[in-house]
Structures are given as C-alpha cells and as structure tokens.
Amino acid sequence: MTQIVLTFFSVVFSAVLAMTQAANAESEVSYAILGFEDLDGWDKDDHAAALTVFRNTCRDMKDPDWTSLCNLASEAGNARQFFELFFRPVQITNGTDGLFTGYFEPELDGAPYKSDRYRYPIYKMPSEARSQRPWLTRRDILTSGVMDNRGLEITWVDDAVELFFLQIQGSGRVRYPDGSYIRVGYGGANGHSYRSIGQEMVRRGIYSPHQVSAQVIKSWVRRNPVEGQELLFHNQSYVFFREVSEVPSHKGPLGAMNRSITTMRSIAVDPDFTPLGAPVWIEKSGKNPLRRLMIAQDTGSAIKGAQRADIFIGTGDKAGQIAGRIKDPGRLVVLMPIQRAYALLPEAVQ
Structure with a gap:
C-alpha cells in the first residue's frame, strides 16, 4: 500500500512539474511589433521574388485573414507596398537566442536497375514497418535479407555513404546516366531514434567536436569501410522513401506544406x-x-524555438557544402496580418 501511495504521489508530482514547466515555457513567449524601418536592409531586398514564393503556398493557408491576403497577393503590382500595407513585423521570442543553419537537397548518381556500379537500393517502406513500432534496426534491415525480392526498390545508387546522408536530409534527387532525374521524398521510418554519427566519432576519440562535418564523416567512412559500416550502424534509425513524381526535377523538393520550396527564399x-x-x-x-524576406514553408525535427530557422540553400554538392558551414546568430521577424499582429499583444499594450 505504501508503495502504491508513493507511486501515486510520484505520478502526481511529475504531472504538476510538467504543467509548471509548460506554463513557464508559455510565459517566456513575448511579442513585439516593429516598424519596417526597424528591419535592417528591408529597402534593399527583392520583394517581388519573395511575393512570388509567398503566392506558391498562401492558397493553402486556411485562416480567413491569410486567405484574404492571398487573394490580394495574386493581384499585387508593387510587392514592397503589398507587404508594408497589409502586414506588421512581429518579433517573437521565447528565451532562446537566434540561430540559423542551412539545409539542402542531395543529388545522387543512380540508375533504375541494379548493376555492379549501382548496387545500393533506395527502399519503399514495407507494410509491417508501419504496424510494428519500432521495427528492425538499420543493421537488421541491411543485413538480414528481410527486404530482398519484394519489389521495394525505388531505384539504385552508387554510394552507400551518400545514401546514408540522403536519409538524414529526408529527400533528394537521383540523376540517371542519360541525364534524366527522379525525385524521392520521405516515406516513413523504422521508429528508432536518430543517433548522431558525428557525436559518436567524438565520443570514440576519432575527431574533436570542431573537426566534425558531413564531409569529414564521409571521407572517414570511405577510408575505413569496415569500421565505417559499423559506425553507420550506430544510427539505428532507417528512413524509407517514396517517389515524388509530381514535382518536376527543375523545381525544389516538397516542403512541409506539400509544395516545392525555393532556393534562398524558403526556410x-x-x-x-x-x-x-x-x-x-x-x-x-x-x-x-544575410538580410532577406523568406517564406516559412518547411519544418524540421531540430528546428525548435521562436528564433530558430533553417535556410534552404538548394540542390547538389555545392549547396550541401554551403549549408554545412552555416551556424550563425541573428534574428527573425514574422510578418503577420495587421489584426493578427495586434491581437498577439497583451491587452494593456493594445
């Protein structure tokens, strides 16, 4: 009985603590309405380019104030005037410093059929992986034969390390020998938590934290194929894909709004x-x-906080190299419809 009582109070205490932490986190959120003159470099940006990207996804925003602005955007002639007339800049903070990183769409070399060169498959998600949570680990999926002879291969690529990093990004393009492309997008995962390979290399003493990057990891795994394979198995998470044939290869990958995102205009x-x-x-x-008007069209598991953003750099190796070097401070200011912006302020301030 004593154990039951103690367990009960432990559960109650944990619940109260969680509610208190949630309330504290909520109380940390603050809103400040700025003027467009407070935005450094606002007058120098290409507002028309931002408006074009805004139009791509605003029709999918269902709230009436956004819907009406989207209708106006379709007819707007002067882009800068449109934003300044119908929006107010709102700086939202929740107690954390601003942080910008970059991401990109990988581009791999592949072929529609297996060969000596193209022997690493990009898999669709098997049905049992959807019902069993978690399912098999990365090691089991790749070594047990469970994926063989089931027609789950979408395509084949020539580099297992690039395929590993494709899974981290969640989407990418595969370039065929004839110059054509297919695009693949996130199709599900095996349910195991992601483990950082970079952190594991630091833990093993292979590199210091400041030395680790995607390029460094790739080079080390290729130079040490046996140990490298074991290192990749450390990340038990495995991502499956689907072919995204509705997106032309010259457009960006699909973001969280299920629309193509735009290089250096989507975050x-x-x-x-x-x-x-x-x-x-x-x-x-x-x-x-960088001072630029972007459109929030995507999300990411590591993108948490009011002052956190990931900048879409583009497709391919060069974009990946640029994205990997971005880890910079700064601030982001959300442009809100006027009524919505003022509704965020405490009553005493309005």
Missing part, C-alpha cells in the same frame, strides 16, 4: 511559433550576413 521554422506560409524577415549574422 524551415518551428510552427509552434511561426505559421507555415508566413513571410519571415531574417537577419543572419556571421561570415556571410
């Missing part, structure tokens, strides 16, 4: 703070400062 955000589809002014510091 991934935390939708708990920033509405998907909203225009967002970013002021990224660092080696290559």
Whole structure:
C-alpha cells in the first residue's frame, strides 16, 4: 500500500512539474511589433521574388485573414507596398537566442536497375514497418535479407555513404546516366531514434567536436569501410522513401506544406511559433550576413524555438557544402496580418 501511495504521489508530482514547466515555457513567449524601418536592409531586398514564393503556398493557408491576403497577393503590382500595407513585423521570442543553419537537397548518381556500379537500393517502406513500432534496426534491415525480392526498390545508387546522408536530409534527387532525374521524398521510418554519427566519432576519440562535418564523416567512412559500416550502424534509425513524381526535377523538393520550396527564399521554422506560409524577415549574422524576406514553408525535427530557422540553400554538392558551414546568430521577424499582429499583444499594450 505504501508503495502504491508513493507511486501515486510520484505520478502526481511529475504531472504538476510538467504543467509548471509548460506554463513557464508559455510565459517566456513575448511579442513585439516593429516598424519596417526597424528591419535592417528591408529597402534593399527583392520583394517581388519573395511575393512570388509567398503566392506558391498562401492558397493553402486556411485562416480567413491569410486567405484574404492571398487573394490580394495574386493581384499585387508593387510587392514592397503589398507587404508594408497589409502586414506588421512581429518579433517573437521565447528565451532562446537566434540561430540559423542551412539545409539542402542531395543529388545522387543512380540508375533504375541494379548493376555492379549501382548496387545500393533506395527502399519503399514495407507494410509491417508501419504496424510494428519500432521495427528492425538499420543493421537488421541491411543485413538480414528481410527486404530482398519484394519489389521495394525505388531505384539504385552508387554510394552507400551518400545514401546514408540522403536519409538524414529526408529527400533528394537521383540523376540517371542519360541525364534524366527522379525525385524521392520521405516515406516513413523504422521508429528508432536518430543517433548522431558525428557525436559518436567524438565520443570514440576519432575527431574533436570542431573537426566534425558531413564531409569529414564521409571521407572517414570511405577510408575505413569496415569500421565505417559499423559506425553507420550506430544510427539505428532507417528512413524509407517514396517517389515524388509530381514535382518536376527543375523545381525544389516538397516542403512541409506539400509544395516545392525555393532556393534562398524558403526556410524551415518551428510552427509552434511561426505559421507555415508566413513571410519571415531574417537577419543572419556571421561570415556571410544575410538580410532577406523568406517564406516559412518547411519544418524540421531540430528546428525548435521562436528564433530558430533553417535556410534552404538548394540542390547538389555545392549547396550541401554551403549549408554545412552555416551556424550563425541573428534574428527573425514574422510578418503577420495587421489584426493578427495586434491581437498577439497583451491587452494593456493594445
């Protein structure tokens, strides 16, 4: 009986603690309405380019205030005037510093059929992996033969390491020998938690934290194929794909709004703070400062917080190299419809 009582109070205490932490997190969120003159570099941006990207996804925003603005956007002639007339810049903070990173769409070399060169399959998700959570680990999927002779291969690529990083990104293009492409997108996962290979290399003493990057990991795995395979098995998570044939190869991959995202105009955000589809002014510091109006069209598991964003750099190796170097401070300011912006403020301020 004593154990039951103690267990009961432990559960109650945990629940109260969780509610208190949630309330504290909520109380940390603050909103400040700015003027467009407060946005560094606003007058120098290409507002027409941002408006074009905004139009691509605003029709999927269902709230009436966004819907009416989307209708106006379709007829707007002066892009800068449109944003300044119908929006107000809102800086949302929740107690964390601003952080910008970059992401990209990998491009792999592949073929529709297996050969000596193209021998690493990109798999569709098997039905049992959807019902069993978690399903098999990465090691089991690749070594047990469970995927063989089932027609689950979407296509074949020539590099197992690039395939591993394709799974981390979640989508990519495969270039065929004849110059054509197919695009694959996230199709599900085996249910195991992602484990960082970079952190594991640091833990094993292979590299120091400041030395680890995607390129460093790839080079090390290729130089040490046996140990490298074991290192990749450390990440038990395995991502499956689907062919995204509805997106032409010259357009960007699908974002969280199921629309193509645009190089250097789309960002991934935390939708708990920033509405998907909203225009967002970013002021990224660092080696290559960036002042630009972006559109929040994507999300990511590591993108958490009101002042956190991931910039879509583009497709291919060069974009990947640029994206991998971005880890910069700064701030982001969300452009909200006027009434919605003022509704965020405490009553005493309005």
